[in-house]
Amino acid sequence: MTDITPARRRPPLSRSLLALTTAAVLAAGLTACSSSDDEPAAEDAATPTATATVEPTLTAEQQAACDSLLDAATALLDLGGSGEDGPTDEELTQVADVYRGIAAGLAGEEQAAATTVVETVDEVVQTGNQKLLEDESLLGSMLAPAAAGRTLCGYAPVDFMAHETPAATGDGQPEMAYMGLPDSLPSGRTSFQLTNEGEDFHEALVMKVKDSYSGTMDDLLQLDDEAMAQAADIVAATVTAPGATAATNVDLSAGRYVVLCHIPVMDGTGPDAQPKMGADGPIWHYSVGMAHEVTVS
Ligand SMILES: [Cu+2]
Structure with missing residues (x-):
């Protein structure tokens, strides 16, 4: 094709x-x-x-x-x-x-x-x-x-955690966040390592925001997938099961990055759980806080 x-x-x-x-x-x-x-x-x-x-x-x-x-x-x-x-x-x-x-x-x-x-x-x-x-x-x-x-490779370590705060009520949304991700990093080969402290799966998509995109991270997170692909490139990614640790490596060049989790918030646990739906489709973890901007220089 x-x-x-x-x-x-x-x-x-x-x-x-x-x-x-x-x-x-x-x-x-x-x-x-x-x-x-x-x-x-x-x-x-x-x-x-x-x-x-x-x-x-x-x-x-x-x-x-x-x-x-x-x-x-x-x-x-x-x-x-x-x-x-x-x-x-x-x-x-x-x-x-x-x-x-x-x-x-x-x-x-x-x-x-x-x-x-x-x-x-x-x-x-x-x-x-x-x-x-x-x-x-x-x-x-x-x-x-x-x-x-x-x-082995000596890539600069960046350790962070995926953290969940359960919803106060059944109708509410949980809050999710990465903890320990810095706001700025030096350029160069970097080993991101995500430890999942939650009860759900979490991922870290490391996205480099294109120079042509001038919106804020919040603006970016409002975009649909297609528009987001126009605004940023995925340069590294990993997924972690509850309680697990997983890494991903990337050669960071100067610029703006957003790390986000693009897994849907589910309406329960177990095999029958379904994604919770918002006005515009599934509610993603990044929409309830699991996103962080990092500036590389
Ligand atoms: Cu997540």
């Missing part, structure tokens, strides 16, 4: 958001997966302060993996595909290549997770069986290697 050049390109925001929201809903099985994946990451992340200034000595394979980790979020979004047909073979091949590079330079559970992604995506290309992409453990495998961004 669209021309796909070998260079990686950004998917349209609307399907990106759909992909991640779908991923979050899919991620019912993420808890079990991420709890095991997160154990080593949590230990390794215990001393994040020095990593920003120490220049790690990496092998060529490790350096290539660190570079590929910066593409992992885009790969995650690519799996949402171009529409109801799902991702194209070209998109799938790009995803597999990104994760091949990651697997080649990592070790242990992170390498195993990346290898699982490669094998799964390769099999989808060979068999055309896109149902394999719906395996709920795949998302966990895609997210797990991101922890190496800080432990």
Whole structure:
């Protein structure tokens, strides 16, 4: 349908958001997966302060993996595909290549997770069986290697939390917020790590606001998905199950960024829960406070 050049390109925001929201809903099985994946990451992340200034000595394979980790979020979004047909073979091949590079330079559970992604995506290309992409453990495998961004690659750590305040009444909305995200950051390779303190899934979409958009963050959050895609690009993304921690890596350049959670507020818990609807459609977590602007200089 669209021309796909070998260079990686950004998917349209609307399907990106759909992909991640779908991923979050899919991620019912993420808890079990991420709890095991997160154990080593949590230990390794215990001393994040020095990593920003120490220049790690990496092998060529490790350096290539660190570079590929910066593409992992885009790969995650690519799996949402171009529409109801799902991702194209070209998109799938790009995803597999990104994760091949990651697997080649990592070790242990992170390498195993990346290898699982490669094998799964390769099999989808060979068999055309896109149902394999719906395996709920795949998302966990895609997210797990991101922890190496800080432990191996030395990317500057930024830790924050997703926090929920339940609605006071059944009719009210909960309040949701990121805690610990700074208002400003230096440019450079950065490891965002989100810890989910809530009872719902939460994600962090790191969006770079385009120079052409002069509205405030609140203005941006009022836009529909299509208009938001005109105003900002997703440059990194991760999803966390309740109680879990997940990371995403991005090479920040100077500019305005908005970090937001594009998961719908649900009307209950469990498999029968449905998105709560407002006047303009689903009420997103970012509409009840889970958004934060960061200026990078
Ligand atoms: Cu959220």
